[in-house]
Amino acid sequence: MTKKTIAIVGAGLAGLSCAVRLTELGHHVELFEKSRVPAGRMSTKRGEGWAADHGAQYFTARDPLFIEQVEKWQADHAVALWTPEIKVYEANQWSTFQSQDLRYVGIPAMNSPAKHLAKELVLHASQTIDALSRKDDHWLLHSAETGDIEKGFDALILAIPGPQALTLAQHLDPEIQTIAGQSNMKGCWTLMARFQQQPKVPFEAAFVNQEIISWVARNSSKPQRTGQESWTIQANPLWSQEFIELSKEEVTERMLACAKKLGLDCAAAEISVHRWRYASGATAAALGFYSNPELYLGLCGDWLNGGRVEGAWLSGYHLANKITHRELSS
Ligand SMILES: Cc1cc2nc3c(=O)[nH]c(=O)nc-3n(C[C@H](O)[C@H](O)[C@H](O)COP(=O)(O)OP(=O)(O)OC[C@H]3O[C@@H](n4cnc5c(N)ncnc54)[C@H](O)[C@@H]3O)c2cc1C
Known part of the structure; x- marks a missing residue:
């Protein structure tokens, strides 16, 4: 198999797992990530004396391949089980959430599995790729921060949310327009609340099925969390999407009123707000990934x-x- 040079745009979990696997298969991979650190939507927000998982809250593992990966992370102390007391609020009533699911979180923070995957990889951080072109069978990348990336690549993988892939690459392949145009992603307004003392509420996490808030969790109940007592409150996707352009002040006011109604009074808490523009959503048919053999171009992502x-x-x-076995190997 010929060793190829492959650029991956996006160092969330999809880009990182792709990079690790390609490296195992003998290729040279370089990741370009617009943030300072990898993890994407599995991130952790930090402030003075506090931290909160403000994207993914936990994850489950059902596929044997992913279970194997989770076991490796557990053995390397990057992941642990989280067993919170979970309630559900529905039809104006609270009940205990019954489920046999095992819930995993990164330790000491949600971004730990991503950091673990990135350890041995070539990662160019703070590089927003804003233009792509092809010359002499090579992919050329342009960075908003540093201009043209000097090196050309045999193959290019976009591991970024569908709407962002659409903007960046629709002119390169009409199929991308069709697929990414169906990604149907919605935003998520997220509040992070810090308290002097643990609030008195009868749950550590809650699914809320009838309000503008859809999820509340005591970040401090996750394993190995230190610092100030911290909670994460997330608005539901439909409400978030409808009010995605609302000011942070108004969002805070509305979400805190809802939290108070649910029994979590944040009047004395310090609050931070984060807007995820593309938080969740997927194409109706789970394609798994997309690859274009003629162009040596691939898409992956949740x-x-x-x-x-x-x-x-x-x-x-x-x-x-797929890209190595069928297309890049010769
Ligand atoms: C609020 C919220 C709650 C969630 N809760 C859960 C949950 O409880 N359980 C669960 O399983 N999942 C949850 N998810 C979903 C989960 O986080 C995602 O499925 C997963 O992290 C997606 O990984 P990804 O690699 O596909 O995309 P991302 O994590 O979005 O990675 C894409 C990366 O590409 C980078 N990027 C984008 N454009 C460019 C560019 N032009 N140049 C360079 N870099 C670029 C981004 O900075 C990002 O790092 C949640 C997500 C959010 C936002």
Whole structure:
């Protein structure tokens, strides 16, 4: 098999799993990530004396390949089980949430599995790729921060949310327009609340099925969390999408009123707000990934594989196998 040089745009879980697998298969991979650190939507927000998982809250593992990966993370102390007391609020009533699911979180923070995957990889951080072109069978990338990336690549993989892939690459391949145009992603307004003392509420996490808030969790109940007592409150996707352009002040006011109604009074808490513009959503048919053999171009990400952390990891992994076995090897 010929060793190829492959650029991956996006160091979320999909881009990272793809990079690790391609490296295992003998290729040279470089990741370009617009943030300072990898993890994407599995991130952790930090402030003075506090931290909160403000994207993915936990993840589950059902596919044997992903279960194997989770076991490795557990053995390397990057992941642990989280067993909160979970309630559900529906039809104006609270009940205990019954489920046999095992819930995993990164330790000491949600971004730990991503950091673990990135350890041995070539990662160019703070590089927003804003233009792509092809010359002499090579992919050329342009960075908003540093201009033209000097090196050309044999293959290019976009591991970014569908709407962003659409903007960046629709002119390169009409199929991308069709697929990414169906990604149907929605935003998520997220509040992070810090308290001097643990609030007195009868749950550590709650699914809320009838209000503008859809999820509340005591970040401090996750394993190995230190610092100030911290909670994460997320608005539901439909409400978030409808009010995605609302000011942070108004969002805070409305979400805190809702939290108070649910019994979590944040009047004395310090609050931060984060807007995820593309938080969740997926194409109706789970394609897994997309690859174009003629162009040596691939797409991966949760949105191509049912959404969620497990879907993202599997999407990257399977694209790596496909692109190397069928197309790049010669
Ligand atoms: C609020 C919220 C709650 C969630 N809760 C859960 C949950 O409880 N359980 C669960 O399983 N999943 C949850 N998810 C979904 C989960 O986080 C995602 O499925 C998963 O992290 C997606 O990984 P990804 O690699 O596909 O995409 P991302 O994590 O979005 O990675 C894409 C990366 O590409 C980078 N990027 C984008 N454009 C460019 C560019 N032009 N140049 C360079 N870099 C670029 C981004 O910065 C990002 O790092 C949640 C997500 C959010 C936002």
